[in-house]
Amino acid sequence: MEWTILGAGALGCVMTGLLRQQGESVAVMLSERHRGHFHPHIEVLDITGQRQLFYSRPLFAEHAYKVECLLVLTKAYQVVDALKRLTTLPNSTPVILLHNGMGVAEQVLSLFPNNPVLAGISSHGAMKEGNWQVRHTGKGETWLGPLNEAGKAYQSLVPALAAALGHCEWSDDIAQQQLRKLAINAVINPLTACNDINNGQLLEPRFADVLAQLSEEVHDVISRLQGDKAETLSEFRRRLHKVIELTACNYSSMQQDIAQGRPSENGYISGYILQHAHPHPVPVCQQLYQEMKKREGFRT
Ligand SMILES: NC(=O)C1=CN([C@@H]2O[C@H](COP(=O)(O)OP(=O)(O)OC[C@H]3O[C@@H](n4cnc5c(N)ncnc54)[C@H](OP(=O)(O)O)[C@@H]3O)[C@@H](O)[C@H]2O)C=CC1
Numbered sequence: 001m002e003w004t005i006l007g008a009g010a011l012g013c014v015m016t017g018l019l020r021q022q023g024e025s026v027a028v029m030l031s032e033r034h035r036g037h038f039h040p041h042i043e044v045l046d047i048t049g050q051r052q053l054f055y056s057r058p059l060f061a062e063h064a065y066k067v068e069c070l071l072v073l074t075k076a077y078q079v080v081d082a083l084k085r086l087t088t089l090p091n092s093t094p095v096i097l098l099h100n101g102m103g104v105a106e107q108v109l110s111l112f113p114n115n116p117v118l119a120g121i122s123s124h125g126a127m128k129e130g131n132w133q134v135r136h137t138g139k140g141e142t143w144l145g146p147l148n149e150a151g152k153a154y155q156s157l158v159p160a161l162a163a164a165l166g167h168c169e170w171s172d173d174i175a176q177q178q179l180r181k182l183a184i185n186a187v188i189n190p191l192t193a194c195n196d197i198n199n200g201q202l203l204e205p206r207f208a209d210v211l212a213q214l215s216e217e218v219h220d221v222i223s224r225l226q227g228d229k230a231e232t233l234s235e236f237r238r239r240l241h242k243v244i245e246l247t248a249c250n251y252s253s254m255q256q257d258i259a260q261g262r263p264s265e266n267g268y269i270s271g272y273i274l275q276h277a278h279p280h281p282v283p284v285c286q287q288l289y290q291e292m293k294k295r296e297g298f299r300t
């Protein structure tokens with residue numbers, strides 16, 4: 001089977017490299033703006049600092065009929081537009097969404113009512129260093145699970161991904177995993193982006209109050225969505241602090257997006273919390289969401 005990566009950015013190129021290293025065949029489906037360009041090999045600076053080149057077959061939207069298994073690695077706000085173009089995607093092709101944030105899956109499920117649709121979350125770290133050059137900045141976990149009935153038959157994808165990525169596990173309730181990740185992102189990302197700091201700086205005393213209030217607001221919303229699988233507020237705060245400590249030297253994806261003048265996933269992270277907060281007030285989350293919109297120039 002050939003994997004097709006839709007979204008050959010930082011994480012998409014790193015995953016391409018890791019899959020190729022295991023001998024998997026990988027195609028990359030590129031956006032329109034790359035149509036007239038020369039497509040060199042992908043260069044990955046791996047976790048040990050070694051550079052490696054990987055070949056992957058370039059495809060465009062009209063080649064969707066050839067796709068056997070689609071890993072979607074665009075930003076959340078690019079997913080629907082990218083998938084709408086794949087009008088010839090076979091009904092049997094599994095579509096695996098790997099973006100951060102939530103709120104996209106519903107649209108994808110109605111776009112592809114007959115396809116197996118799955119979601120994944122990944123805590124690998126990847127950064128773009130240049131055109132077709134990426135750096136693998138951190139190894140992490142990957143979880144995969146079904147978003148519809150047809151998706152339930154695709155647990156068989158896990159071993160190949162686990163071999164390539166170092167870890168991959170199946171979850172019958174992937175929405176729970178997505179909510180756990182969203183809760184972390186909804187605290188760290190907007191705070192680091194609005195204050196232009198790295199993750200570790202959130203532990204400075206000046207952020208103690210805002211961190212306490214935002215974590216309470218986010219926990220309140222997420223725990224209502226999680227029902228009986230919810231963590232307690234202190235369990236959530238312990239997990240949050242652990243992620244901050246483990247990623248202390250990193251700049252969050254939202255901080256990087258804002259610093260580099262790109263749109264961010266604000267609408268799918270803080271926006272998702274706001275949509276599900278009603279009737280409970282979430283003033284800090286609301287303020288950070290608005291601030292992010294201003295910084296993005298109202299692009300989300
Ligand atoms: N980077 C990381 O460390 C991690 C990222 N994530 C999540 O993974 C997702 C991807 O992140 P990241 O790799 O950093 O993002 P990037 O912006 O680096 O990559 C996204 C890629 O999607 C491509 N793309 C956009 N629209 C289309 C389209 N219509 N057709 C084909 N390709 C398209 C873009 O191509 P182009 O711009 O060339 O057109 C770009 O290369 C995000 O949701 C992120 O939050 C999760 C964990 C870690």
Ligand SMILES: CC(C)(CO)C(=O)C(=O)O
Pocket residue numbers: 100184185188189199243247250251252253254
């Ligand atoms: C966990 C965290 C916050 C690490 O930076 C992340 O996922 C992100 O930056 O989007």
